[in-house]
Amino acid sequence: xxxxxxxxxxxxxxxxxxxxxxxxxxxxxxxxxxxxxxxxxxxxxxxxxxxxxxxxxxxxxxxxxxxxxxxxxxxxxxxxxxxxxxxxxxxxxxxxxxxxxxxxxxxxxxxxxxxxxxxxxxxxxxxxxxxxxxxxxxxxxxxxxxxxxxxxxxxxxxxxxxxxxxxxxxxxxxxxxxxxxxxxxxxxxxxxxxx
Numbered sequence: 584x585x586x587x588x589x590x591x592x593x594x595x596x597x598x599x600x601x602x603x604x605x606x607x608x609x610x611x612x613x614x615x616x617x618x619x620x621x622x623x624x625x626x627x628x629x630x631x632x633x634x635x636x637x638x639x640x641x642x643x644x645x646x647x648x649x650x651x652x653x654x655x656x657x658x659x660x661x662x663x664x665x666x667x668x669x670x671x672x673x674x675x676x677x678x679x680x681x682x683x684x685x686x687x688x689x690x691x692x693x694x695x696x697x698x699x700x701x702x703x704x705x706x707x708x709x710x711x712x713x714x715x716x717x718x719x720x721x722x723x724x725x726x727x728x729x730x731x732x733x734x735x736x737x738x739x740x741x742x743x744x745x746x747x748x749x750x751x752x753x754x755x756x757x758x759x760x761x762x763x764x765x766x767x768x769x770x771x772x773x774x775x776x777x778x
C-alpha cells in the first residue's frame with residue numbers, strides 16, 4: 584500500500600493516478616474539508632481515502648498503518664485553512680508524519696522538496712530541516728528536489744498570460760531558470776516508490 588499525503592494538489596493527484604494505473608493500492612491522506620470534486624476524482628481512481636491532517640498525530644498513525652511507502656508533497660504554502668502555516672504543516676506536521684511512518688514500519692519515505700535556491704527564506708529553511716531529519720535515517724528515504732513546475736509558472740497566475748499578450752520577467756531576466764513538468768516529477772516519484 585502506498586500513502587500519498589496531501590493528495591488533492593496537481594502533483595499528488597497525478598501520483599495517485601499513475602500508481603493506480605500501475606495496479607498499486609493507494610491510500611490518500613485528505614482533509615474532510617477538501618473540495619468534494621477532488622475527493623470524487625480520487626475515489627474514481629480507486630484511491631482509499633484516509634481523513635486526517637498533518638496537525639493531527641492520531642490521523643497520521645491511522646493513515647500510515649499497513650503502508651509500505653509514504654509519498655508526501657504536502658505544504659501550507661497555498662493553504663488558507665485555519666492553523667496552517669509553515670511551522671504547523673511543513674515543520675511539525677511533516678516531522679509527525681515521519682514519526683508515524685517510523686512507528687508503523689514504513690519501508691520508504693519519499694519527500695518532495697525543491698532544489699536549493701541561493702537565498703534564505705522560511706519555506707527553504709523548513710525543507711532543509713526536514714531533509715536533515717530524514718538523513719538521520721529513522722526510516723529509509725528519498726528526497727526529490729524538482730525545480731519550478733512549468734504548468735504553474737507558465738500561467739496567468741504567475742505572470743505569463745498568452746491570451747492577453749503579457750509576460751512578467753522574473754528578476755533581471757538575465758539568470759537562467761530551469762523548468763520541469765509536474766507530470767515528470769510524478770513519474771519519478773512513482774518509479775522511486777516501485778524501487
